[in-house]
Amino acid sequence: MNGTFPKDFIFGGASAAYQVEGATKEDGKGRVLWDDFLEKQGRFSPDPAADFYHHYDEDLALSQKYGVQALRLSIAWSRIFPDGDGAVEPRGVAYYHRVFAACKEHHVEPFVTLHHFDTPEKLHEEGDWLSQHMLDAFVDYAKFCFKEFPEVKYWITINEPTSMAVQQYTSGTFPPAETGRFDKTFQAEHNQLVAHARIVNAYKEMNLGGQIGIVHALQTVYPYSDSPADQHAAALQDALENRLYLDGSLAGVYAPETLALVQEIVDKNDEPMFKTTPEELAELKLAATQLDFVGVNNYFSKWLKAYAGASETHHNGTGAKGTSVSRLHGIGEEKLPEGIETTDWDWPIYPRGMHDILMRIQNDYPLTKAIYVTENGIGLKEELPAGATDDTVIPDPKRIDYLGKYLNAIADAIKDGANVKGYFIWSLQDQFSWTNGYSKRYGLFFVDFPTQKRYIKQSASWFKQVSDTHVIP
Numbered sequence: 001m002n003g004t005f006p007k008d009f010i011f012g013g014a015s016a017a018y019q020v021e022g023a024t025k026e027d028g029k030g031r032v033l034w035d036d037f038l039e040k041q042g043r044f045s046p047d048p049a050a051d052f053y054h055h056y057d058e059d060l061a062l063s064q065k066y067g068v069q070a071l072r073l074s075i076a077w078s079r080i081f082p083d084g085d086g087a088v089e090p091r092g093v094a095y096y097h098r099v100f101a102a103c104k105e106h107h108v109e110p111f112v113t114l115h116h117f118d119t120p121e122k123l124h125e126e127g128d129w130l131s132q133h134m135l136d137a138f139v140d141y142a143k144f145c146f147k148e149f150p151e152v153k154y155w156i157t158i159n160e161p162t163s164m165a166v167q168q169y170t171s172g173t174f175p176p177a178e179t180g181r182f183d184k185t186f187q188a189e190h191n192q193l194v195a196h197a198r199i200v201n202a203y204k205e206m207n208l209g210g211q212i213g214i215v216h217a218l219q220t221v222y223p224y225s226d227s228p229a230d231q232h233a234a235a236l237q238d239a240l241e242n243r244l245y246l247d248g249s250l251a252g253v254y255a256p257e258t259l260a261l262v263q264e265i266v267d268k269n270d271e272p273m274f275k276t277t278p279e280e281l282a283e284l285k286l287a288a289t290q291l292d293f294v295g296v297n298n299y300f301s302k303w304l305k306a307y308a309g310a311s312e313t314h315h316n317g318t319g320a321k322g323t324s325v326s327r328l329h330g331i332g333e334e335k336l337p338e339g340i341e342t343t344d345w346d347w348p349i350y351p352r353g354m355h356d357i358l359m360r361i362q363n364d365y366p367l368t369k370a371i372y373v374t375e376n377g378i379g380l381k382e383e384l385p386a387g388a389t390d391d392t393v394i395p396d397p398k399r400i401d402y403l404g405k406y407l408n409a410i411a412d413a414i415k416d417g418a419n420v421k422g423y424f425i426w427s428l429q430d431q432f433s434w435t436n437g438y439s440k441r442y443g444l445f446f447v448d449f450p451t452q453k454r455y456i457k458q459s460a461s462w463f464k465q466v467s468d469t470h471v472i473p
């Protein structure tokens with residue numbers, strides 16, 4: 001315990017436009033893939049979320065007060081281009097200028113994601129990441145942002161290409177909610193990497209002096225046992241969720257062993273392999289040499305057991321502990337070894353997995369210049385105590401315990417040679433969760449959604465101490 005961090009290590013908070021802004025119908029914002037999907041599902045609405053659209057100044061003031069030195073936030077593409085391309089909505093552009101000005105005023109450095117799961121509806125209907133028009137429109141939107149917002153010095157192209165593709169086409173928890181389509185999953189993964197590479201290469205040509213990176217969801221995958229069959233299942237799951245992306249974005253080339261694992265998955269599911277062109281592969285290669293940093297989102301790890309049956313998944317989106325199921329045909333079955341604690345949403349708490357993924361990037365992807373942990377945190381069921389006043393502090397000892405363990409794992413990785421430059425807690429304030437709604441709270445700041453009042457959690461003061469001292473208490 002008592003890990004320490006280098007003096008220039010940044011402590012930040014993280015968010016995403018659709019999860020915090022609310023105001024989804026305000027100031028000409030265009031519709032996105034989620035609007036219809038959530039309306040039809042009828043479980044929860046993206047409005048008001050944390051109403052960051054109107055409360056950004058308050059949240060940035062709290063950030064400054066509680067040692068949050070940087071904020072990871074995303075631009076809602078459809079606030080700027082309501083249809084994805086074509087006419088610009090000036091009110092959306094003006095809003096982000098106001099947000100970045102407030103960041104400056106409160107000494108909070110913005111790290112800005114261009115795509116965080118919120119494809120404009122028209123482009124989604126054309127096939128989302130499977131459509132070449134989507135790729136072109138995304139590159140144009142990115143270049144527009146680079147020119148329009150010189151106040152931003154840290155850009156992130158895409159948030160979690162893997163989890164977007166897997167949830168859209170394998171587990172079906174994201175729109176268009178298809179299941180078991182590994183061919184589409186891999187094609188969408190590759191296409192996102194191509195779009196990412198084009199943007200990195202364009203940004204470097206524009207010579208704007210800032211930095212650009214990508215953010216990956218990286219669940220460390222371990223075999224359930226030492227048996228060769230379980231080890232192979234882990235390798236297949238790792239190829240699906242981690243390896244293809246890491247290769248494509250950090251090495252700039254898909255290793256033959258990675259492609260063999262992907263081929264095995266699609267063959268076993270009678271589906272075609274994803275397609276590439278020589279031009280795309282050259283773009284990936286160039287981008288990997290120019291990338292400034294990689295963001296790692298790590299919350300949990302997975303254990304894989306061999307499995308020969310049909311694909312079967314159940315997403316625990318309510319916090320009913322023990323209900324998650326993931327068995328994928330041609331890959332394997334997730335099974336938790338004895339003794340590993342989980343959250344109410346069945347996410348295994350395993351700080352060692354954070355250490356291992358950071359070391360893997362450092363050791364296996366030598367082109368990587370810097371690593372940021374761009375998301376980590378714990379979702380909890382939390383309530384405002386009856387009779388709460390403005391000064392009420394929400395106790396969250398479980399979060400402090402989780403953060404302490406994961407930060408220690410990061411400090412250990414730094415000691416072992418990983419070039420980790422910063423940590424962003426998911427999340428800055430309580431937010432709307434894509435598949436879990438409003439009951440899974442992650443924030444340092446509690447948001448009472450009906451009144452939009454903010455309350456401090458105990459973890460915020462703890463976080464300030466870590467940020468001020470760079471030592472884990």
Ligand code: BGP
Pocket residue numbers: 016019159160163217297375379426432433434435436440
């Ligand atoms: C990441 C996403 C975030 C956020 C987080 C927590 O995958 O980038 O947008 O949602 O996970 O996930 P959840 O809200 O499902 O608990």
